[in-house]
Amino acid sequence: MAAGSADESLAGALAAHGLMARGGFVFDDDEAAPAGPSGAEATAVVLVGHAGSAIWPHFSRWRVAQPAALADPLDCWSRATIGTIAKRFSARAVFPFEKPFLPFQRWAMRAEGLKPSPLGILIHPEYGLWHAYRGALLFETRVVEARPQAMIHACDACVEKPCLFACPADAVSATRHDPDACLAHLRSGRGGACLGRGCLARLACPVGAGWRYDDAQQAFHMRAFAGAPVDR
Ligand code: B12
Numbered sequence: 001m002a003a004g005s006a007d008e009s010l011a012g013a014l015a016a017h018g019l020m021a022r023g024g025f026v027f028d029d030d031e032a033a034p035a036g037p038s039g040a041e042a043t044a045v046v047l048v049g050h051a052g053s054a055i056w057p058h059f060s061r062w063r064v065a066q067p068a069a070l071a072d073p074l075d076c077w078s079r080a081t082i083g084t085i086a087k088r089f090s091a092r093a094v095f096p097f098e099k100p101f102l103p104f105q106r107w108a109m110r111a112e113g114l115k116p117s118p119l120g121i122l123i124h125p126e127y128g129l130w131h132a133y134r135g136a137l138l139f140e141t142r143v144v145e146a147r148p149q150a151m152i153h154a155c156d157a158c159v160e161k162p163c164l165f166a167c168p169a170d171a172v173s174a175t176r177h178d179p180d181a182c183l184a185h186l187r188s189g190r191g192g193a194c195l196g197r198g199c200l201a202r203l204a205c206p207v208g209a210g211w212r213y214d215d216a217q218q219a220f221h222m223r224a225f226a227g228a229p230v231d232r
Pocket of ligand 1: 095096097101102103104105106107119120121122123129131132133134177178179182199221222225
């Protein structure tokens with residue numbers, strides 16, 4: 001996380017939308033960094049994301065004012081919200097959904113010391129699987145403090161590993177996650193439970209259960225992932 005009073009106002013600007021800085025780091029001198037706001041290589045990156053359903057009321061309020069047929073509404077909201085904040089803080093905003101994909105998960109591992117769960121999603125010791133990245137701010141001048149890399153990896157301490165037994169499509173195993181099997185199940189007509197309640201393997205994880213997304217948010221993400229129409 002960046003230091004100083006500008007940092008506090010960045011935290012405030014993000015919190016006004018249910019977002020927060022999810023750590024950051026300075027790119028190594030010999031590393032090819034993405035471009036910053038001027039087009040020169042960025043010096044540092046701060047990840048922007050959320051834990052739990054903090055963004056949902058903000059996004060939902062914004063969405064009712066948008067055309068009903070707006071495609072990829074959460075991505076549009078992220079662009080509008082984080083893009084505006086980036087300008088205010090002389091940063092360049094980049095997004096996890098932009099192609100070619102930027103390595104958001106690798107950045108997050110570096111910034112916060114997180115590791116992947118068997119689902120492919122990074123697990124956080126407090127938020128469990130209930131967090132995500134909506135963008136990142138690339139700075140050319142900003143100094144970001146180094147973060148300790150040794151976070152507790154909750155999956156290592158989990159003995160029963162209920163996530164491995166909860167997926168009706170057998171898409172989750174200790175060694176690989178099979179998104180194609182997940183998608184085939186969701187689109188088969190038998191995936192009603194997953195589409196309605198959210199990913200059953202994710203829900204089976206006992207870590208950070210208090211941060212679980214609310215029902216509307218879970219259904220939105222699963223339907224968006226499956227390419228099904230999303231309710232307003
Ligand atoms: C492509 C993609 C997918 C593909 C995965 C294909 C594949 N095998 O790689 C599909 C469409 C299957 C997918 C699904 C989901 N994804 Co996805 N996905 C991405 C995306 C856009 C790009 C990944 C990438 O290629 N990066 C480029 C490489 C160079 O970056 P990297 O950091 O080194 O890449 C790491 C990931 O690719 C990861 N990985 C490899 N295989 C898989 C498979 C899955 C399912 C995931 C999640 C990650 C993952 O390992 C790499 C090494 O660390 C990222 C955003 C991003 N820009 O990273 C989100 C992202 C990884 N996805 C995310 C999420 C939440 C999901 C879903 C849970 C969405 C949902 N429904 O809610 C589902 C999983 C549902 C399920 N049960 O299967 C989050 C993870 C957040 C976290 N806490 O870690 C990300 C970061 C997006 C975000 N906005 O935060 N995803």
